[in-house]
Amino acid sequence: MRKMWKGNHAIAEAAMRAGCQFYAGYPITPQTEVSEYLSYRMPELGRRFLQAENEMAAVYMIFGAYACGMRSMTSSSGPGFSLKQEGIAYLCANNYPAVLVNVQRWGPGLGTLDSSQTDYLRDTRGGGNGDYRVIVYAPNSIQETVDLMYNAFDVAEKYRNPVEILSEAALGQMMEPVEFPPFKERTEDLGWTFDGTDRPHGRIDNPQKPDALRAKVAAITANEQRWENYRVEDADYVFVAFGLPSRTCRNAVDQLREQGVKVGLIRPITVWPFPYKAFEEIPDTVKGVISVESTDAGQLIEDVALAVKKMCPGNVPVYGLFSGQKIPKTKEIVAFFGGVRSGETKEVF
Amino acid sequence: MATLRISTERCKSCGYCILACPSKALRLSGQLNKEGYDYVANDESKCTKCGICYTVCPDNVFEILE
Amino acid sequence: MAVLKKTPTMVSIPNHFCPGCGHGILNRLIAEVIEEKGYEKKTIMTLGVGCSCNMNASWNGDKIQCAHGRGAATATGVKIARPDLLSIAYQGDGDAYVIGLAETLNAAYRNEPITVFVINNNNFAMTGGQMSWTTMPGQVTTTSVHGRDPALTGMPIRVPEFAATFPDVAYVARGSVHSAKEINRLRGYVKNAIEAQLNGEGYALVEVLCQCPTNWGMSVEKSIKWMEEEVAPYYTLGELKGRRK
Known part of the structure; x- marks a missing residue:
């Protein structure tokens, strides 16, 4: 049954339905409701919520957890998402998956809290140092936000690449009727993750090389355009x-x-x-x-x-x-x- | 009877073991290993197999075995 | 009396540290304790950026390379994903106390159940010997060429003393590798820091004073003498916060 949900609450609940086990983040308007919702929702489900000391720490907590295979996400907005770029580059360099949410606000620097799309070039071009791309979904309704989030972890793990939901201030703050998919969980071992045994970590043993990035970009470009x-x-x-x-x-x-x-x-x-x-x-x-x-x-x-x-x-x-x-x-x-x-x-x- | 095994190829000639050896049994050998370091040598007549060289060596050159 | 000693397998690969560098000694002590606990295949080492990067080539166990300063945050994530494993952050002073001061202290403040080892060699060694917050007054580095002037750049930072003030923190100590006696003491601190995590007691931090003959421009003999006479008196050695019984 469809119910009215605020965008930021819906994206957080969708992440829970998609099997997210760990969230780390730092408050920033207009995405703070994602953190607020998860701060009580995740313990209810026996999962881990962590309010980090800053945006960089949050992204490295995700980095460490997803290196060990745990479905993890972080969220932010505008300048906070800029701070995460160092960690996003490290995620990409190591071929770790992750799910990222950017509820965009307007402008460079502090900017304002107005709804905008001014992070487009940064987020579609990588955003940090070196050559890499993040798969970026840009929903236009709360239902679509939920549906895209539901698949984001699967896609991130398939390509061993971060996936971002590029939302907008108004889309995060407004309410619309939403129907949620059922809870799902990945139980199988991804095969390459860190488990203490020093098993091969796949492409991590051979850090990102130009050929590897070209092949990954070609595969994603061929399969994932929507x-x-x-x-x-x-x-x-x-x-x-x-x-x-x-x-x-x-x-x-x-x-x-x-x-x-x-x-x-x-x-x-x-x-x-x-x-x-x-x-x-x-x-x-x-x-x-x-x-x-x-x-x-x-x-x-x-x-x-x-x-x-x-x-x-x-x-x-x-x-x-x-x-x-x-x-x-x-x-x-x-x-x-x-x-x-x-x-x-x-x-x- | 314990023996001191010296993995000479691991030695970087830093001399910490020579400073630390209470029996003054260690010295540089005057020979170079594959990396080009003048590696350490032991005077068996002085060595008591106390293990202090193992303790201070940053490069795991020394082992004391049965 | 002979004391049998065998190189732990986790440090069986020759390391890439400079001749005389103390990193290798701490590497071995950690390896000894992990092997004593039977955790060779149940440990994830998070490596910071600096000379600790060298361990990518030599540490014979699972290791994650993170960014400069983010060791404690990454090790926190590792521990959340795998609470059954030993999560260790291995960093230098520039990494943990300068660029990563926020991550280091906040992990301690939250009492994250991780173990952090910080090599303090009083300089940024990997980049060629620049001044660190831990550089001693008067110490010459490539960015304090006339010797560090505390009036301009502050006195050397003592992070473990601050971390030890957080009420819940399980264990904080400072050791040194400037003599066999101190190395043997340090082994006890390393053991406590690892046991604290295995017993679920909380956050543990061990700082290790370490010679850097290459960047100090000193022989090993001069280095360990300087540490004994100048560095260790400022950076008090010993347990700053003991484990609760």
């Missing part, structure tokens, strides 16, 4: 938006279609790997592609432009609607589209 296309097949103009902006964008598509304008929407669900395959459906006659995002100067648009270059014949212009520290309203998207169509608004790429 997206949702809406009315793209005959579109003259295609919007690209993920997370909460994709919801207002979808409304804009419906309104414009009612006016007889052929527009569609590509909604990336994985933002790394970026769903290039979604762009195959764009007709060759497309006149423009529009990135709609809660950023200040454009981040998603870089991936959109690369995808358009790869997948669309000719030099299709790519436009950007950057709404800064708020979710773009449907009427703003429709108005922006008017400028694109009339030629008043110039392309970015």
Whole structure:
């Protein structure tokens, strides 16, 4: 039965359903409810919750526990997630799985608590030193957040790579009806984890080499792209938006279609790997592609432009609607589209 | 009768054992091991097999065996 | 009288420390105690960054390499995942007391049931001998070329004394490897620190004063004399917090 749940509580409960045995984190708005919920929920289930002294310690607690095979996660927001990057790089260097949650707030440095998507480039590009990628899911509803979290540990363990849920302040704070999947647990030994016997740790014995990363990136890119296309097949103009902006964008598509304008929407669900395959459906006659995002100067648009270059014949212009520290309203998207169509608004790429 | 076994290939010629040996039985041999270190040698006539060389050696050069 | 001595298997691989470095002595003492307890296949060693990284090549047991300063946090995670195993963090003073001071003290403060060994050789040795918080007044390093001036950089830090003030902490001691006598005492501290974890008594920290002839620019003879005359009087040796009976 579906019940109303706050996003941050739902993501925490979903992690419990997915078999998370250990959580370590440090309070930061707007993700603190994840910690608060788990601080009592995990002991109820006989699992371990630990309020760490800082973000770095939290990620290394996860690092140590997942090295031993225990399903573990940490969560943070904006500047707190920046502090975790050192540990995320170490997780990737050692090929350890982990599940990470970033409930984004706006801006660099302290920023503000407004809902935004300004961590997009950092999180899809690795974020720390060296070459690595984190698999990043960007849900646009609380139900989808739950469903993606439910599989996150399995995917992280399959590729021995961290998986991140890229949420947004409003998505963490709002309430929606949710249905939870049943509790599950991984009982089998992963084979490579630390158990004191000094057994082979697989790729850890041979730390990350360029060939190994290429092979891993190729496999993840081939298998894990996820997206949702809406009315793209005959579109003259295609919007690209993920997370909460994709919801207002979808409304804009419906309104414009009612006016007889052929527009569609590509909604990336994985933002790394970026769903290039979604762009195959764009007709060759497309006149423009529009990135709609809660950023200040454009981040998603870089991936959109690369995808358009790869997948669309000719030099299709790519436009950007950057709404800064708020979710773009449907009427703003429709108005922006008017400028694109009339030629008043110039392309970015 | 206990014997002092010296794994000369492990010796780094630091001399800590020579300083610590209460019987003044140890000295550098003047011979080089594979790593190029002048390894330690023992004067059996002075050695009491007390094990202090084992205690101070950072490189596990010494063992005292039956 | 002959005392039979056999090299523990956990240190059977030749180590990569410099000639005369005291790390190898602590490695052996830990190995002896682990083998005495029958925990060779039930121990996970978390290695910090610094000269402790050398143990990746020589420590003949399970080991996790973590980042600079995060040894106590990583060992905490290991212990949470595997409470049945012995979780040890092995770090240097730069690692545990400078960049990782927060992680070291917070693990002690929470009384995490882990054992932490910290080699204090009064400098950042792996990077070539820079000043550490543990560097002695007047000591020349590559970042205190005229000798450490405490008026500018503070007096050497004493972390175990602080850790020992946390009420629940199980065991805190400081030993040294500058003589056979001190090494034998240190063996007792190592044993207590490991037993405290195995008995579920809580957090244990053992700091070990250690010569660094390479970066001190001294012979082993001069090094151990300096430790005895200058370092050990400042860094009081002995048990700072004994185990509860």
